Amino acid sequence: MSFINGVLLLGGVLLFVSVLASTLTARLGLPLLLLFLVVGMLAGEEGVGGIVFHDFSTTMLVAQLALAVILLDGGLRTRASTLRVAFKPAATLATLGVVATALVLGVFATWLFGVDWRIGLLLAAIVGSTDAAAVFSLLRNSGVRLNDRVKSTLEIESGANDPMAILMVTVMVQMIMNPGERDGWAYGVMLLQQLAFGALTGLLGGWILAALLARLRLAEGLYALLIVSGGLMVFAATNMIGGSGFLAIYLAGLMIGNRRCHATEHVLRVMDGLAWLSQAGMFLALGLLVTPSHVFDHAPRALAMAFFLMLVARPAAVWLCLLKQRFAPNEVAYISWVGLRGAVPIVLAIYPLMMGVPHSLLLFEVAFAVVIVSLLVQGSTVPVAARLLKVVVPPRNEPVDRVEVWVGRNETLDLMEYRVGHLSRAEGMQPDSFVEREAGPEARCAAVLRHGKAVPLNRATRMREGDAVWLIAPDEMAERLAEAFAPGRENELSANAGFFGEFTVAADCPAGDLATAYGLALEDGEAALPLASLLIRRLGRHAVEGDRVSIGAFELTVRHLNSRGEIDKIGLKCPTALPMLRL
Known part of the structure; x- marks a missing residue:
């Protein structure tokens, strides 16, 4: 009994200290997830706690459970409308992007560590995917509002790229441990099975859970337990039939969150706390598992690999994937930079250890170091990079x-x-x-x-x-x-005139009327178009708030979209102060 109480006391102290210390990380601009890792390391065998913990199986179980809850929460908060603007680029990044990143990084890792090319490619596959826990947490608590195209692409990519990363790690482990046992077709079938079963069970399970949520009358606290338990059932069942449980539970959350009912708000309130608890517990366990001195032994090469990933491999893969997606250069640059690594690479690095792959301890320690560098460098610069690369849109005036x-x-x-x-x-x-x-x-x-x-x-x-x-x-x-x-007699549009423009015009205003009023030069066939259609035609993509086109010295900026994703307000920015236009 004393042992059990000691474990409970230790867990409570670690979580309590981590939560209290979160105020310090906010002031320093550091990611809270990094704090949980550090607290775990300090409590470990080489820290002040002196706890010896090398149970990889238990850590894998904790991490899988935590990631499932985090992905469920992420799906619940993802609006289906974002799929219109981000599904195609996010899907490309989640598949081709992971492969491209791993191939480029694998060549570098093989040379850097002087290992067999299969080991180098395995290491690259482990750290090649972005992490949902890190992306959801840091983007939603960054203090800046990103344009929907960038934010949705990053979130959907991180929620959907696990199947490809898991497949690549599985393939490389099989090639190392049992060379020549499988051919390329078998691996292709495995990927299709992961994606198809994950999508099917996730959408079906989400539909069933959403229907139950709408029909049942339960005590308020039980709605969230119903969704969490149902989500974990979907996650485990999908894994058992050979699908991607991570993809399934993310899609289940998306289905539930977009079929709102009387219980949705109860679920979201409880899920917020459960997601934070999952992140804290997972990163504390991972911090306990690592031996800091071993990580520092590989620090120079791990740093080189981390920066090569951030500055070369990830940007090259993102540029390749978004080449024909009509993303602006600054958007591509930001998506490249926010390729956050977190718990997933560490969890993937445990798998080779459990399978007895040669150099597996090296893989784990380097993956851990890459995650720390990513959280420290990329995680702490999420808001700064957003402002520098101009992917920020002004915050909306909203109810308290x-x-x-x-x-x-x-x-x-x-x-x-x-x-x-x-x-x-x-x-x-x-x-x-x-x-x-x-x-x-x-x-x-x-x-x-x-x-x-x-x-x-x-x-x-x-x-x-x-x-x-x-x-x-x-x-x-x-x-x-x-x-x-809002304070002052200026409305929000005037306060943000530097971004949206001095005037606002209706989306259905004929472009020819605006051209006549201001002497704008339009292309053939544009005069009869409504301004919203003119913007979409010139953008060549789904519009999001903050998108802009130039017509001579004037700028038209998407000011607001309705619930159907259609432009309904447009800002007009003039080269010089002009009289108010009423259209």
């Missing part, structure tokens, strides 16, 4: 908080909280008349809180700076209302 209230099987009320800003349009206004003017008759004021106490709502009530105002309004009105509560 929102609650989705289900009033029927298919009907919801969106309850949103706003704060009255200094000199905002809301300050000094009667709540009901103000809301009707800004959002129409379908919106209502539910409550006004002042110093934490409810203010009686009547015709004499006036909103003051700092008041918390709760509104019932359609979701599509959220941003417009946020602009009205």
Whole structure:
């Protein structure tokens, strides 16, 4: 019993210290995942904890479980609309990109470490894929808002590239341990089986779980347990029939998250904590497993390999995959840089160790060092690189908080909280008349809180700076209302005029009218097009917020897209100050 209590105490202390220390990493701009690794290493046999831990099987189990939960959470938060703009490039990066990265890096690793080419290629395959845990965590907590094309491509790639990485590692281990046993066709069939079974069971399992979530009435805390247990069933069953469990559970999460129901918000709240716990536990276990002095023994060559991966192999593979995808050069550069490595390479490096592959300890220690360098160098520069490469779009004005209230099987009320800003349009206004003017008759004021106490709502009530105002309004009105509560008398468009332009024009405005008003030179056949169609024609791809085209000295920028992914607002940036255009 004392041993069990000691293990529980140790686990609690490690997690507690890691969470408290997260405030320090935020101030230093370091990834929180790196902190969990470091805490695990400090608790290990060469750290202050002195814990001797070499149980690779247990670590593999913990890591598989944690990665499954993290991928499920990532799928739940991925909107299906992002697939329109990112599925094709992300799928290419998740397959061809992993292979290209491994081939380029494998040649370098073979030369650098002076090993057999199969060992070099195995090492490259281990670190060749991006990591979902690192990508989801760092992109969503970076403090910058990336354009949807870049963000979605990175997230979908990291969620879908595990099958190819696992296949390459499996192939190389088989070639080393049992040369000549299989031919290329067998490996091709294995990949197709992984992808097909993973996609089929993931989509089917997600559909079933989403249907159950919508129909069952459970205690609030049980909805998330239902989804986690169901997701793990999909994950394990898919692995047992030869499919990719990682792909399956990611797709299951995507299916569930995009079929919203009364229980979705309960699930998302609990899953956020479970995903963080999974990341913390996994990286702590991996940190305990490694021997720091052995990693440092390989530090010079591991550093060389890490930087070759970041500066040569990954960029070459991304450039090849996105060559015909109509990505801007700055977008390609950012996707190349944010090829974050995390838990997956370390987990993949455990497999050769368990199979008795020659030089497997070297592979594990080098993979661990590459992950540390990636988190330290790439992870800490995610927001800086985004600003330097101009893939950032201005943050939206959004409610302080929102609650989705289900009033029927298919009907919801969106309850949103706003704060009255200094000199905002809301300050000094009667709540009901103000809301009707800004959002129409379908919106209502539910409550006004002042110093934490409810203010009686009547015709004499006036909103003051700092008041918390709760509104019932359609979701599509959220941003417009946020602009009205924002400080100052400038709306968000004016505040972001340097990015979107000084004026806004309707997406259905004929391009010829704009050309006539400003003397713009259009190409043949463009004058009759709506501005939205003109933008898409010149972009040659699905538009995302922040996309822009130049017409002479003028710039048209996608300002906003509706829920169907169609352009509905366009910013106009003029070379000099011009009178306000009304179209």
